[in-house]
Amino acid sequence: MEKLIDIRGVRHTFRTRTGLLPVLDGLDVAVDEGGFTAVVGPSGCGKSTLTRLIAGLLIPDEGEVNVHGERITGPRSNVGMAFQNPVLLEWRTILRNVLLPLEIVPTKLPRKEQEARARRLLSLVGLEGFEDKRPSELSGGMRQRASLCRALIHQPEVLILDEPFGALDAFTREDLWQTMHEVKRQEPFTGVLITHDLREAIFLADRVVVLSGRPARTQYVLEVPDTGPRDLDHLYTAEAAEMLNLLRHQIEIAQGRAPAETSAEAPAPPPGAAARGMH
Amino acid sequence: MTETTTAPTPVTRPEEIARPSLGRRVAGALGSRAVLAPIIATLVLIAFWEALVWINGWPNYVMASPSDLVPAYARYWELFLVMGWQTLWRTVLGLVLAVVVGVGLGMIMGFSRTMRDALYPLLVGFNAIPKATVVPIVALMFVGAHDFNTVLIAFMISFFPIAVSVSIGLSTLEPEYRDILRSLGASQSTIFWKIALPKTLPEFFGALKVAVTLAFIGTNLMEIVSPHGRGLGALFDSGKTNSDYPLMFAVLIALAFLGILLYYIVIVLEKIFAGWAERSPT
Structure with a gap:
């Protein structure tokens, strides 16, 4: 390789x-x-x-x-970053948080497809139905999942x-490990x-x-x-x-x-x- | 709460999360308890005041009672409207200036450590000077420019909390926020508009609430002190020279009313622009 x-x-x-x-x-x-x-x-x-x-x-x-x-x-x-602190923008919905990189990185993707991709990523990490929530309405593990989607949206x-996963409890962390494998399989x-x-x-x-x-x-x-x-x-x-x-x-x-x-x-x-x- | 990869359990029930429209949210905030509680509190205070004067048998030159104020308002209502308007627009103009200059200073101090170190002691020193001592100086410096003087004092007394809160809001921005955007090649101004500015709004509005009441103090200091003044401060002064004590108290209450009015305007603006910072009670 x-x-x-x-x-x-x-x-x-x-x-x-x-x-x-x-x-x-x-x-x-x-x-x-x-x-x-x-x-x-x-x-x-x-x-x-x-x-x-x-x-x-x-x-x-x-x-x-x-x-x-x-x-x-x-x-x-062409990099995506996620930290221990999920640093989501509290004034945006989860969906608009995930879309943030596409507002900066030049993209040819039409707005509709950007949203579709964000929704697909969110459902991949188990956040389906949370697109219109604010970060403050989510648990720590869920915020970290959203942060992961934001890091991947522009296909870095x-x-x-x-x-x-450093700040999460042991069970949530193990859940997220498995999510990571699933994400990597579908979004290499x-x-x-x-x-x-x-x-x-x-x-x-x-x-x-x-x-x-x-x-x-x-x-x-x-x-x-x-x-x-x-x-x-x-x-x-x-x-x-x-x-x-x-x-x-x-x-x-x-x-x-x-x-x-x-x-x-x-x-x-x-x-x-x-x-x-x-x- | 438990987390599973496939089916996450909602943190709250969906109907609790559903965000009502802005209009409904504002209406909800002004709903029964939010309106009734302050009205009842005000009525209780008026009753207490009336009773206090009545029980002690104070003449109105010691302390006017609420019932003395009604004739004062009835007699001078036109003056109250004209003077009240003068006080209001000068205060608002002073506040607008305070916001512009305060946000500008806050940005300079928030982004540059050197500027923060350089300007902070100056600002604190300036703020420590009692504005009542500045009023005669300003009045002499710009003799006759009454409107200008009044706006200037309102501005001088109220920009400090805004500058401090904006600078703190900007300088405490977690570096990860910056890194997320910078790693994508975002410019400094993109980072400011997309993250730094909205993130600072809650602090800004907190300071603006303090600044509103301070600006009224500034306006009135000038209106009372400068000769042939205008505004509610001048009306207060004429009450004093004519020994019209109920008028003096009536002016104070009118000032309080204007203060409350502006304060609630700020609250509404805050709900519109920084409503996200409010956590729904759980």
């Missing part, structure tokens, strides 16, 4: 009041076309900075970010999800998911990138076998347990709680999972 997103050797430093704060140092992330890559790492390691790089909201000091082989130099209209090349996209949840990472993604502590570099990449729609039972198999153990160990190394040398003694990757260290 062709690499849609190719981030190579990115370094970036923030200038803050207290001085220079290196956030990224040696970041390499590749996402295949149609693939779904999860990025995990310790808190505050620069995961959100990564999303801003892909969206073109931030240009790195060094290294390059390529989408479709083209170097990113500023915001492009890349869907960037920055901890979208290339996705980057920032998350703290290792189970979420291996359930949704086909590749998991572990970042080191700040400044973040790519520490470990896990290829998840068995991509495509799966159900929650998959999280309770021996293979899943092994992958989770492996990832947890990598996170401990990233947090500095386990010495990096011991990575050789880390549990062997599950059969079929191709794992490669990036030291």
Whole structure:
């Protein structure tokens, strides 16, 4: 598969009041076309900075970010974003919230078909009948579903999800994981998911990138076998347990709680999972 | 509530969610309780006032009673209409100026941290000066320009809360809102019109309610202080010089009435433009 997103050797430093704060140092992330890559790492390691790089909201000091082989130099209209905070516009109905990107991105779609597409997306995530409600009338999980539709309405090349399910309760979150698989089946996209949840990472993604502590570099990449729609039972198999153990160990190394040398003694990757260290 | 992918349970029953038309919503807000409660409260207050004066046996130069006001209104009704109108238009003009300048300042301070740091202390200092002390200065600076002076004071006293609320509304916009639009290639002005401005409206109207009453204070300060003034303030002053105490009280009540009138106009505007911010009670 062709690499849609190719981030190579990115370094970036923030200038803050207290001085220079290196956030990224040696970041390499590749996402295949149609693939779904999860990025995990310790808190505050620069995961959100990564999303801003892909969206073109931030240009790195060094290294390059390529989408479709083209170097990113500023915001492009072909990304969709969803955050932990669904940031819906309270004064608009759900339908008009979903349509927002089409008011900015040039589109040839006539108004009627735009609406039809928005309604189709809403029903795909289970929000049929809520098109004319205000965001304040919806629960947290439903708002996040609407936010997802807004991120997909303009058929972006890349869907960037920055901890979208982080603020939801466990059951709602698992519901939404399944919704994500359903959406991906019907509305194929290339996705980057920032998350703290290792189970979420291996359930949704086909590749998991572990970042080191700040400044973040790519520490470990896990290829998840068995991509495509799966159900929650998959999280309770021996293979899943092994992958989770492996990832947890990598996170401990990233947090500095386990010495990096011991990575050789880390549990062997599950059969079929191709794992490669990036030291 | 439980969530399933296929059949989400509605948060509220559909008939509760159904949004009535704007007219019906306004009518609903003015419905029985919203109208009756303040009327009853006003009547109770008038009765209490009347009783207080009557029980204490106060002459009307100590405190006029509501029943003294009726003859005052009957005698001077033409003056009340003319003067009331003068007070009203000057207050409204001052308010309009306050909105224009206040929103402008608020935008400057909301978008630029440097400007906020630079202007805030100046604004606070300016607002801390009692406007009663500014009135004679302004009256001397522009002698004879009575309308101008009055509008100026009404404006000066009321733009501050508007500027502060707009700047806070804009500067507290969550960065995700900006990112969503910027990542699509939206310009700064698109972000302002589509998100920043509507999101700030509830704060703006909150400030406008404060500004309305402040503007009346400003108008009247000038009308009372400047010689040969016009408006209700001047009518109050003539009541004072003629020892017509019921007239003075009548002017105060007329001012309160105008204040309430403008306040409710703001409420209606708020319902139209920022009604979405109101949460229906659950």
